[in-house]
Amino acid sequence: MYRKEFYVLDRKMPVSAVIRNYKTEDFDDLIAVQRESFPPPFSPDLWWKKEQLKNHVELFPEGALCAEINGRMAGSMTAHLIHFQPDDPDHTWEEVTDGGYIRNHQPDGNSLYVVDICVRPSYRKLGIGKCLMNSMYEIVVHHGLERLIGGGRMPGYHEKCSSHTPEAYLESIVKGEFHDPVITFLMSCGRVPVKVVENYLEDEESRNCAALMEWRNPFLE
Incomplete structure (x- = not known):
């Protein structure tokens, strides 16, 4: 199982942080984080929902991570294993995550798929999201997987959709012409765009589009 203790800086003040696997007794706190987020x-x-969280800790506990700051729940990240085929990348969030229940988790999968990442608003300046992402990269390496992959919302797209296709919007983010709060963050964590997936998730801001973003295991050819 996974546990990492370290420090983050809150206005230059070191603050104790832990990333670990979440458990049944954490469910209420995890839902409270989502309520605030x-x-x-x-x-x-x-x-x-508690039934979803129960599946996470029973079906693939390695992919159920939470972050604590000074003992208080600050965020979580959930992932499961899938067989990802680069020549057939299109899918919806509902299909690939079983609506968040991950009953389609594939223990012999080649890729770690991000189901969700969530950080309490009061802790978002501390880099907790990036710390959770890096922990998932460590799981990819530990299990010898090919990649971490998942769809990233494009919440800034609704402001550009009249003049840009989703593909052109994503390309402009990569060129540094646009800043998107999700895609730019994922790129800062080392994730690389693969393609735009339409009708990925019902999301008005993103016009239901997402950017499929991956991190390849650098220890595999």
Whole structure:
């Protein structure tokens, strides 16, 4: 199982942080993080349900990570294993994650797929999201997987959709012409765009599009 203790800087002050596997007793805290992270107009249906979290810790506990700051739940990241075929990359979030229940987890999969990443708003300046992402990269290496992969929302796209296709919008982000709060963050974590996937998730800001983003295991050819 996974546990990493380290420090983050809060206005230059070192603060104790832990990333570890989440457990049954963490479920209420994990749902509280989502409640703060996705307030109205987001639907409460988007928050984790305890049955989903139960599946995460039973089917693939290695991919169920949470971050604590000074003992308080600050964020979480969930992933499971899939067989990813680069020549057939299109899918929806609902299909690939089983709607967040991951009953389609494939223990012999070649790729670690990101189901969700969430950080409490009050902790987003501390780099917790990047720390969680790096922990998932370590899991990829530890298991000898080919990649970490997942769809990233493009919430800035709705402001450019009248003049740009989603592909052109993504290309402009890569060129540094546009800044997108999700895609630019994922790139800063080392993720690389693979392609745009349309109808990935019902998301008005992204016009239902997502950028499929991967991190390849550098220890594999």
